[in-house]
Amino acid sequence: MKSRYDVIVVGGGPGGAIAARTAAEKGLSVFLAEKRPAIGAPVRCAEGIGKEALAEFIDPDPRWISAELKGAEIVAPDGTSMRLASEQAGSKVGYILDRKFFDRELVWRAAEAGADVAVKTRAVAPVLDGGAVKGAVFEYCGERRRVAADVVIAADGVESKFSRWCGIDTTVPVREIMTSAQYLMTDIDIDPYTTVFLLGNEVAPEGYLWIFPKGERTANVGIGISGKKSGAGHRARDYLDKFVSSRFPGGKTIEHIVGGVSVCRPLSCTVADGLMIIGDAARVVDPLTGGGIYNAMFTGRLAAATAVAAISKGDCSKAALMPYDTAWRKSPMGETIARNWQIKEYLIKLPDEKLNAIIQSAASLNLKEFSTLSLIRELMKRNPKLVVELAALKASLG
Amino acid sequence: MSKSFRVLCADCTRMLQVHREICGYCGCCVSVCPEGALELIDAYLEVGESCTGCGICAKVCPLGALEVTDEVQV
Numbered sequence: 001m002k003s004r005y006d007v008i009v010v011g012g013g014p015g016g017a018i019a020a021r022t023a024a025e026k027g028l029s030v031f032l033a034e035k036r037p038a039i040g041a042p043v044r045c046a047e048g049i050g051k052e053a054l055a056e057f058i059d060p061d062p063r064w065i066s067a068e069l070k071g072a073e074i075v076a077p078d079g080t081s082m083r084l085a086s087e088q089a090g091s092k093v094g095y096i097l098d099r100k101f102f103d104r105e106l107v108w109r110a111a112e113a114g115a116d117v118a119v120k121t122r123a124v125a126p127v128l129d130g131g132a133v134k135g136a137v138f139e140y141c142g143e144r145r146r147v148a149a150d151v152v153i154a155a156d157g158v159e160s161k162f163s164r165w166c167g168i169d170t171t172v173p174v175r176e177i178m179t180s181a182q183y184l185m186t187d188i189d190i191d192p193y194t195t196v197f198l199l200g201n202e203v204a205p206e207g208y209l210w211i212f213p214k215g216e217r218t219a220n221v222g223i224g225i226s227g228k229k230s231g232a233g234h235r236a237r238d239y240l241d242k243f244v245s246s247r248f249p250g251g252k253t254i255e256h257i258v259g260g261v262s263v264c265r266p267l268s269c270t271v272a273d274g275l276m277i278i279g280d281a282a283r284v285v286d287p288l289t290g291g292g293i294y295n296a297m298f299t300g301r302l303a304a305a306t307a308v309a310a311i312s313k314g315d316c317s318k319a320a321l322m323p324y325d326t327a328w329r330k331s332p333m334g335e336t337i338a339r340n341w342q343i344k345e346y347l348i349k350l351p352d353e354k355l356n357a358i359i360q361s362a363a364s365l366n367l368k369e370f371s372t373l374s375l376i377r378e379l380m381k382r383n384p385k386l387v388v389e390l391a392a393l394k395a396s397l398g
Numbered sequence: 399m400s401k402s403f404r405v406l407c408a409d410c411t412r413m414l415q416v417h418r419e420i421c422g423y424c425g426c427c428v429s430v431c432p433e434g435a436l437e438l439i440d441a442y443l444e445v446g447e448s449c450t451g452c453g454i455c456a457k458v459c460p461l462g463a464l465e466v467t468d469e470v471q472v
Contacts, residue, residue, distance in 0.1 A: 036440055044424055122439065159428040159438055172429045179426050179460045227430060227458035236460035258460045260426025 001118055001138070001145060005031040007307050008136050008149040009115075010123045010162045012039050015279030015296030016155030017106035018057060022304035024113035028311060031147060032107065032115050033138055035122035035156075040103030044158075044259035045293070046182060046212050046220050047097040048195060050370065053294040054095060057301075058109075064101035066214040069094045070193040072370075076359035077200030077352035083364040084375065093370040096195075096212045096220065097293070126152065126166050126275075132317070133166055133274035150316045151307040153276050155300060158260050160281040166272055172283065175228040176264035178207050178290055181236040182222025184214065184255035188248040192216050198243075199355055205229035206348040209243055221248065224261055224290055226348070263287040265341055270328070271321040276303040284328070288340035288347075288372055298333050299324075340372060342393055358383055373397070412451030413467050416443050420463035427455035427464060 007023045009016045012034030020032040036042075047066065054060060070093060071085040086093050111117045120140060127135035127146060135148040154162040160170035190196075196211040203209050206226035213219045223240045230236065236258070244251065262283045270277040270284075278284075279296030286295060306324035310316045328334050347355075361382035367374040377397060380386045390397070421443055428436045428443075435449035443463075456464040 042423075120440075157425070159425040161428065161434070161437060164434050170429075171432050171434075174430055174454055174458060177426060177430050177458050179458045181460045227454075230458050230460070232462060235462055237462070256422070258422035258424040258426065260424060260429050260458065260460075262429060 001031065001116065001121070001140075001147060002029075003146070004135075004148040005029045005116070006149065006311055007031070007151050007153060007304070008033070008147060009153045009155055010136060011035075011155035011157055011279075011281070012103070012107050012117070012119070013155060013157055013279065013296060014103060014106055014293050015300035016153070017103065017110045017300070018297040019153045019155060019278060019300035019304040020115040020117075021106070021110035021113045022301045023307055024110060024115040026304070026308040028308060030110070030115035031149070032110055032117045033121040033123060033136075034107075034117075034119045037120040039107045039119065040100040043099045043255070043257055045099050046210055046222055046290075047099050047214075048094060048212050048291060049097060049293050050094045051092050056294075057297050058106070060095065061105070064098045064105055065095050066098045066218075067096040067192060067212075068092045069096065069195055069213070072195045072197065073191075074359055075196060075198040076356045077202065078356045080356060080360050082359045082362055084370070085364065085366050086370045087366045087368050094195075096214055098214075123156070123162055126162065128166070131273060133272065136162070149274075150311050151274055151276065151321070153278060153300070153303050153307065154281050155278050155296070157280045158262060160277070160283075163267075163275065163277050163281060166275055168267065168269075168272060168277070170267060170277075170281065170283070172260070172262045172264055175206075175226055176262060176287075177227040178224030178261040178263055179227050179230045179236045180222060180224040180259045180261055181240045182220050182257040182259075183240065183244065183253040184218070184257065185221050185244070185248055185251040185253050186215075186218040188217055188219060188221075188251040190217065190219050199359075200352050202352070203243065204239060209239070220257075221251075222257070261285055261290045261292070263290060263341075263344060266329075266334075266337060270299075270325045271318055273318045274316050276306065276321055276324050278303050284333070284337060286337060286340055286372075287344045295333055295337070298331070299328050302328055336373070339393060339397070343372075343376060343390070346390060358386070411468060414445050414449050414451055414455070415465045415467060416445060417463045417465065420461050422461050422463070424460065427459055430454050430458050
């Protein structure tokens with residue numbers, strides 16, 4: 001750790017790692033700090049990502065891919081199931097990653113590009129000068145050190161404390177935190193090529209339960225429910241235990257995972273003087289799916305590119321960093337978040353009978369693109385009432 | 399209660415207890431705290447003085463590791 005860098009990245013998840021690598025590849029001096037003692041652990045993720053989404057950042061590698069997916073299944077509250085596949089025959093639609101190795105690979109690449117990396121190194125405060133962020137104070141094994149930088153990229157995940165210390169309110173509304181629990185289970189009967197999503201107010205109120213394959217007889221079995229619906233005796237773990245004991249009574253749990261996923265709208269502004277906020281910390285998780293890996297990497301790369309431009313001009317003010325905020329909002333990712341937030345708001349209010357009816361409208365769907373947009377379009381064709389109820393979204397749904 | 403950690407909250411009547419034997423140190427509670435009073439330091443959840451004992455964190459905890467109590471226990 002030096003006392004000065006061009007860019008500090010707080011957090012060594014996929015977003016932070018891509019940001020650090022991008023900035024280092026452009027010749028900036030970069031410091032990437034992870035507060036945990038290890039990169040990639042503990043996992044707080046169901047580990048799914050789309051095929052094309054991943055390809056934008058890195059070539060798939062069997063060392064950190066647990067499963068290749070061919071389709072998905074959505075199960076209605078009454079047990080009716082709808083199968084989703086890609087129109088392109090035989091093509092893979094996505095992957096279940098092994099985040100422990102995936103995250104390490106990304107950080108290793110950032111280091112290889114020239115970034116300094118530190119673990120067990122926690123940002124405890126920003127360095128502020130007249131309200132502008134000029135670096136961060138880090139704690140490592142009880143010792144505090146001040147590190148100066150032109151730009152700090154806050155990639156500190158769902159907790160998002162760094163931006164808060166800079167005066168930005170990152171609090172997630174209770175109803176929009178998905179309180180989540182997951183078991184990595186083995187010795188269970190699953191389809192190793194299909195992700196399963198189970199819906200319903202009894203199964204997962206205002207959320208869903210998932211089975212994401214990690215191998216022939218292994219899967220991430222997890223659940224996220226709205227914080228609003230959580231309480232003593234009916235927490236995420238309670239719902240998961242109930243499901244697991246009936247569906248996989250003989251299964252063995254080899255990892256116990258918990259976490260929180262925000263499904264709120266993104267922060268109203270993701271830049272400040274000397275600061276950019278990316279990934280989960282910026283609340284750019286897809287509000288419909290809860291997926292955040294791609295969005296974190298996308299915003300990480302964009303933030304780093306913006307830092308390069310700002311530093312070269314010698315101006316890292318909020319105005320100079322604003323192109324980052326503007327660009328991600330206008331991107332397909334930003335538009336998807338805006339649209340999927342509205343769809344999520346609609347879906348969480350649906351009674352189970354309506355969900356049943358929608359899912360009963362097709363036993364299987366072959367989607368042109370394997371995306372939520374493509375799925376919603378197909379469902380609207382089969383459920384004319386949805387068109388009326390989602391009228392506000394008509395333009396963006398095409 | 400030996401494994402719990404108690405913090406007297408700002409209004410001096412309520413306390414936030416962290417049941418460390420239950421906590422999965424995931425940070426879900428940190429993200430919803432309106433006071434920014436919680437901080438996750440690896441496998442340790444720190445409760446700051448700005449905690450008001452509002453209980454939002456206790457509600458959303460996926461495991462039920464947090465509890466707000468009204469009386470001061472010794």
